[in-house]
Amino acid sequence: MWFVYTETPTAGTTAPVRASERAYRQLRGEILDGILPAGTGLLEIEQSARIGVSRTPLRAAIARLIADGLVAGRPGRGFMVTEMSMDSIRELYEVRRALEEHAARIAADRRDPAVFLALRDQFLAAPELLAQGETGLHRYYDLIDEFDDAVDEAVANPFLVGALATVRTHLARIRRLARGNPARLRAAAAEHLLIIDAIIAGDTSLAAHATHVHLQQSLTNVLAAIQGQPTGPVA
Amino acid sequence: MWFVYTETPTAGTTAPVRASERAYRQLRGEILDGILPAGTGLLEIEQSARIGVSRTPLRAAIARLIADGLVAGRPGRGFMVTEMSMDSIRELYEVRRALEEHAARIAADRRDPAVFLALRDQFLAAPELLAQGETGLHRYYDLIDEFDDAVDEAVANPFLVGALATVRTHLARIRRLARGNPARLRAAAAEHLLIIDAIIAGDTSLAAHATHVHLQQSLTNVLAAIQGQPTGPVA
């Protein structure tokens, strides 16, 4: 059982050799994609059988998910995918604002202009990208990831980057809600351009304020999107 | 082996029944107190034997410590207590500033005045407390914990409180350095009073700025303390 490779080693990406890593990535991905909706009970035996690992590595995976805040241990029985209420989203954005504003400020101070100049060109082309349907959307989100990575690298602060990573993990669960709103995505791209310009200019204050504006707009949009689809709690 | 209670259930405090919880608390406490200095290698077998639990719960404890950032898995072999360089301390305070300023701002907006009025009286008595030697020092730190808890409760934001908890965990490792500097502690108490007054007054801006000042003073003091004791990396 422990030497059966059902999947060929993915070229380019480092294949997770450890079973606990596989279980973690799969569960995390499924939670973020909404395949495992909020409130879903995670039974060790059930999940370990489904994923194809033993209970021991699965427990390690669950432990990491708990640390991420994606899973909570229920007092009495088992574990469950954490809920994401509208209040939670507001709370998340409250922290996000503090961290991203601070990060933008620092990034504007320590950035390598060349990196953000290159990003600027890509964001300028974002509207065309968003007109290309699903694949363009995917590349747009990749672009945002690149921007986040560039900020992380400029900030050069493991603690801050780590805190941001936690926030972004939860954000990924919410991001799905903004899908199918091209107008908002184009606006967001324009807001990103403002932030990037401020960072390139080394204008710390403007970078922070532009980030504040962007996040406020983002939050408003997300909350409106939830109101629009009254399917109860967010996956 | 699994039914031997070497310690009587601590009155008042909930005794951790799970072995993984015991291992986690002990290791965490020892790291925070410097008993396990930075760079110490943690071997599963060795530590599990020392603490008196099996490898399985110990692994769970290690996993939590990794999530806390107190322990890092080394690429090749084993785990080790993370280092705390002077740069790390600066980075930590950079995040701390962002989070605590934001928290102070929110607390000033949402606080229950009665709670902070009570804290105010206690902080007013802090100088006398600090004159009482070791026990007074201990009660002073408890007082700061109470203040932090009050802020957490006023903030009422699990994400922000969680991020603050992470920062404070690392701060606890550093705090030992300020010991034996009564002048600084008295000054810190005065700075706390300023923050508390701002929170009571509902002055969000002042609360944030007073927090900024306090943290800057704290950082300066910590860095100076490290310079004073050139024992290399901080425990």
Added chain:
DNA sequence: CGTGCATTCTATGTATACATAGGAGCTTCA
């Protein structure tokens, strides 16, 4: 018919056995 208790069952917590990978040390050859 409702409530309380006991039983059973299930899922987690723990311990341990085994496989494997990576490093340290030794040996050997140039």
Added chain:
DNA sequence: TGAAGCTCCTATGTATACATAGAATGCACG
């Protein structure tokens, strides 16, 4: 004598067996 390769050893990663606690359910009694 130095470097390279091999071997052994150690510590982690994984699987599984077992004990236990808590909850759900069914039964009995009021």
